[in-house]
Amino acid sequence: MDFRTLRAFVEVVRQGGFSQAARTVFATQSTVSKAVKQLEEEIGAPLLDRVGHRSxxxxxxxxxxxxxxxxxxxxxxxxxxxxxxxxxxRGLLKLGLPPVGSAMLFAPLFAEYRRRYPGIEVRLAEHGSDQLQESLRAGEIDFGGILLPAAPEFEALEVGSEPLVALLPAMHPLAARPSLAMGDLQETPFILFDRGFTLNRIILETARRAGFEPDVVARSSQIDFMVQLVATGLGVAFLPRLIAAQRRTPAVREVLLDEPGSEWTMAMVWRRGAFLSEAAQAWLALVREVHGRA
Known part of the structure; x- marks a missing residue:
């Protein structure tokens, strides 16, 4: 059904005649009459009973x-x-952000986006990079904050890169060193994030390249809890340098991990070729504006 013919018919009834309806829809009386007749033919029955000058x-x-x-x-x-x-x-932006690094990298972006587009609803999901990639594949989120490298099916815009530091108890024999290799930690128990965090994979792959399988004594998704476990002497944890600097405590020392390929590189990632709504395009434009490299 053509909305044009329907509009003409409705206005004839509302305005009480063809000439009045023609003025309302900015058309000639003949055009309105033809439109109503076309609608009647489409429906297959008369819609108006024309009695004299009345319909x-x-x-x-x-x-x-x-x-x-x-x-x-x-x-x-x-x-x-x-x-x-x-x-x-109006609109909806679905973001997946990691527990590690979001406050540093994405909170300022989020605040600026809300300032520019207060009518857009932003729906947040917090997971590790592996789970965020699955959510992207399923179309559950528009973008994910993911550690590189990401799967080839995704496009990525780098937003930050930091070397890793080993968090050691202050009394650990290696705690006073300016840097260390992963092999130096072979005899030290590891405190890792929960499974599904890509940072774990970076740490474990680096340890395996150094020729050992670490003894994992604890896993957690809470950075502050992991730092406290280190402070008790339980083992070594690993964080990006800038994030570790925000959680300094006298009982823990930060030692640079001097290992090629162990950098923590975060990117904003989305499905290659995916449809991006107006709200999503505005988010991507803001990320490019702030970080400026693809």
Whole structure:
């Protein structure tokens, strides 16, 4: 059903005649008459009973008028809503962020995005990089903050890179050194993040390149808890240098991990070729504006 013919018919009923309806829809009386006739032919029944200069609704016409008013109102609402989304007055952005590094890298971006687009709803999910990649594949999120390297099916925009530091108890024999190799920690128990955190994979692969399988004594998703475990002398944990600097405590020392390929490199990642809504495109533009390299 053509909305143009439906609009003409509804206005004939509303305005009480063809000439009045023609002025409302900015058309000639002949055009309005043809539109109503076309609608009647499409439905296969007369909608107006023309009595002299008056036009009365037939039973079919009453149904079409009642439903038509609602259809036209819904259409107008749809167009208005789409215009709001195009104008970024409304919309939804689905972000997946990691527990490690989000405060440092993404909180300022998030705050600026909310300032620019207060009408956009931002839905956050917090997981490790492995789980975030699965969420991207499933279309559950638009973007994920993920440690590189990411799978080839994704596009990535780097947002930060930091060397790793080993967090050691202050009394550990290696705690006073400016840097160390992974092999130096072969006899020290490891405190790792929960499974699903890509940072674990970087640490374990680095240890295996050094020729050993570490003794993992604890796993946690809470950075502060891991730092406290180190402070008690339980073992060594690993964090990006800038994040470790935010959690300094006298009982723990930070020692640079001098191992090629062990850097913590975070990127904003999305599915290659995926449809990006207006809200998602605005987020990506902001990330590019702030970090400026793809």
């Amino acid at each position: 009365l609704l037939t039973p079919m016409g009453e149904v079409v008028y009642r439903r038509g008013v609602k259809l036209l109102a819904d259409r107008d609402d749809l167009i208005a809503e789409l215009d709001e989304i195009r104008g970024l007055k």
